[in-house]
Amino acid sequence: MPQAPKLAPTLGELLQERGVSRRAFLKYASYLSAVMALPAGSASALAEGLANARRQSVIWLSFQECTGCTESLTRSFSPTLESLIFDLISLDYHHTLQAASGEAAEKAREAAMAENKGKYVVVVDGAVPTKDGGLYSTIAGVSNLDMLKATAKDAMAVIAVGTCAAFGGIPKARPNPTGAAAIDEIITDKPIINIPGCPPIPEAMAGVVSYLVSFVKLPELDHLRRPKAFFGETIHDRCYRRPFYERGLFAEGFDDAGARQGWCLYKVGCKGPVTYNACATLKWNGGVSFPIQSGHGCLGCSEPDFWDQGGFYRPLSTNLRDMGPALAGAALAGAALGAGAAWASRRHQESYQREQNPNEGDKK
Amino acid sequence: MTTQALHPSVSPQEPPRLTGMSEAVLAEVAARLAEVVAGASVPPIDLTAMPLTSEDRADLEQRLGRGEVFATVESAGRSQIWETQFSGVWFVRHFGENDRIASECIEFGAAPEILFSHRADMSAAARRLAAALQSADAREKTDH
Numbered sequence: 001m002p003q004a005p006k007l008a009p010t011l012g013e014l015l016q017e018r019g020v021s022r023r024a025f026l027k028y029a030s031y032l033s034a035v036m037a038l039p040a041g042s043a044s045a046l047a048e049g050l051a052n053a054r055r056q057s058v059i060w061l062s063f064q065e066c067t068g069c070t071e072s073l074t075r076s077f078s079p080t081l082e083s084l085i086f087d088l089i090s091l092d093y094h095h096t097l098q099a100a101s102g103e104a105a106e107k108a109r110e111a112a113m114a115e116n117k118g119k120y121v122v123v124v125d126g127a128v129p130t131k132d133g134g135l136y137s138t139i140a141g142v143s144n145l146d147m148l149k150a151t152a153k154d155a156m157a158v159i160a161v162g163t164c165a166a167f168g169g170i171p172k173a174r175p176n177p178t179g180a181a182a183i184d185e186i187i188t189d190k191p192i193i194n195i196p197g198c199p200p201i202p203e204a205m206a207g208v209v210s211y212l213v214s215f216v217k218l219p220e221l222d223h224l225r226r227p228k229a230f231f232g233e234t235i236h237d238r239c240y241r242r243p244f245y246e247r248g249l250f251a252e253g254f255d256d257a258g259a260r261q262g263w264c265l266y267k268v269g270c271k272g273p274v275t276y277n278a279c280a281t282l283k284w285n286g287g288v289s290f291p292i293q294s295g296h297g298c299l300g301c302s303e304p305d306f307w308d309q310g311g312f313y314r315p316l317s318t319n320l321r322d323m324g325p326a327l328a329g330a331a332l333a334g335a336a337l338g339a340g341a342a343w344a345s346r347r348h349q350e351s352y353q354r355e356q357n358p359n360e361g362d363k364k
Numbered sequence: 365m366t367t368q369a370l371h372p373s374v375s376p377q378e379p380p381r382l383t384g385m386s387e388a389v390l391a392e393v394a395a396r397l398a399e400v401v402a403g404a405s406v407p408p409i410d411l412t413a414m415p416l417t418s419e420d421r422a423d424l425e426q427r428l429g430r431g432e433v434f435a436t437v438e439s440a441g442r443s444q445i446w447e448t449q450f451s452g453v454w455f456v457r458h459f460g461e462n463d464r465i466a467s468e469c470i471e472f473g474a475a476p477e478i479l480f481s482h483r484a485d486m487s488a489a490a491r492r493l494a495a496a497l498q499s500a501d502a503r504e505k506t507d508h
């Protein structure tokens with residue numbers, strides 16, 4: 001009798017062999033649903049979904065980048081709850097992490113693509129040089145541009161990890177000598193999730209991948225294709241220095257009395273009011289701190305073109321003033337009045353983006 | 365124990381204070397417990413991302429108090445679970461790395477879900493136990 005093809009084990013079965021019980025799934029699911037603000041009571045469903053899913057094939061492409069994104073994902077977990085993410089995926093190709101190199105590595109990528117046609121997820125970190133046929137960055141003689149197009153062709157979805165992949169980032173900074181472009185400028189026929197940040201918060205990367213694996217659908221995204229669960233609010237919306245902002249108490253330098261008293265960093269260049277990211281709530285290094293808590297303003301690293309916003313230490317209003325009097329007025333009014341600041345910061349963000357990309361409509 | 369949750373921290377310059385949030389959560393706890401008593405099953409209240417100050421949290425924990433059951437679960441890190449002084453109201457706290465609170469919630473009912481053995485784990489355990497007995501049997505036979 002012909003035998004039915006043997007299905008790959010489910011994640012529940014796979015982890016059970018290693019002594020990981022369903023309680024671990026439930027715990028991971030509670031953690032994820034808290035972090036992603038999923039509806040109350042969804043942890044059980046998420047846990048069951050994860051346990052019954054099969055390992056997700058992931059092909060990770062690193063292009064014009066500094067490896068900071070990979071560092072962020074791999075360095076931040078100790079072998080407890082958060083590290084479970086590595087058991088959920090089968091990382092079939094990743095230049096930095098895989099043992100194979102050269103032709104063997106490229107063969108592994110091709111094999112994973114053939115075996116999981118239409119089902120694998122492509123994760124990209126780094127921008128893609130497009131000038132002069134993309135010759136500024138090649139892997140095994142293939143330009144990043146060609147490799148991205150070929151690998152994304154049969155993918156289920158593409159996750160652009162880090163600001164370089166999501167928005168072009170530092171490679172795209174003026175004068176952009178290599179013609180660096182974001183992933184969604186090149187791939188236009190696949191679902192794309194952007195997880196920007198320089199580097200992105202590891203919980204955001206892990207959360208999105210887990211969500212994809214267990215629910216087999218994209219989480220809710222904003223107009224820049226960022227998951228709302230992590231990019232739904234500005235740093236300023238959740239900043240603990242906000243009471244000082246509201247009262248108009250600002251540090252004027254990094255060593256003045258205001259700075260020592262923990263006052264708002266708006267005047268020393270904080271970009272928190274126009275930056276959507278989860279640093280103020282999830283924080284960094286396992287929840288230890290985040291830049292503002294360590295005394296430095298937000299650089300706005302999860303926003304398009306953050307590198308070219310006129311200086312990290314110049315107050316937002318100054319930058320905005322360069323761009324037009326109406327915007328500067330809105331920002332200054334926010335600082336002076338305080339009231340309705342969250343609303344004002346949303347407005348800044350919108351007008352700021354319109355100003356940046358006058359020809360770009362809703363990217364959705 | 366020093367722990368840091370996911371909720372926004374409170375500036376050292378702003379002494380933490382009661383905001384009334386613990387009161388609001390307690391009212392919600394009472395409403396949900398009443399539903400459970402009436403036979404409904406109700407979702408947990410997730411405290412992780414709630415804008416509670418540390419004083420709100422302490423107030424909530426203190427007013428819910430400790431009941432008869434306290435359990436530690438060691439699975440992908442540590443979790444602490446206790447029944448509050450109100451039967452059917454459970455506090456579930458999961459820790460991530462560095463003893464940081466990864467998530468915490470209030471669950472309702474006879475016992476929180478994490479304390480139950482999952483059917484899949486039970487059937488794996490049954491297989492494991494049977495195999496262990498079999499190999500013990502085989503060893504005994506070869507010994508004699």
Ligand code: SF4
Nearest residue numbers: 236239264265270272
């Ligand atoms: S401007 Fe920056 S430091 Fe000030 S409250 Fe907003 S995010 Fe915090």
Ligand code: SF4
Nearest residue numbers: 277279298299300301
């Ligand atoms: S605080 Fe701002 S600059 Fe810093 S990591 Fe977060 S979003 Fe990026």
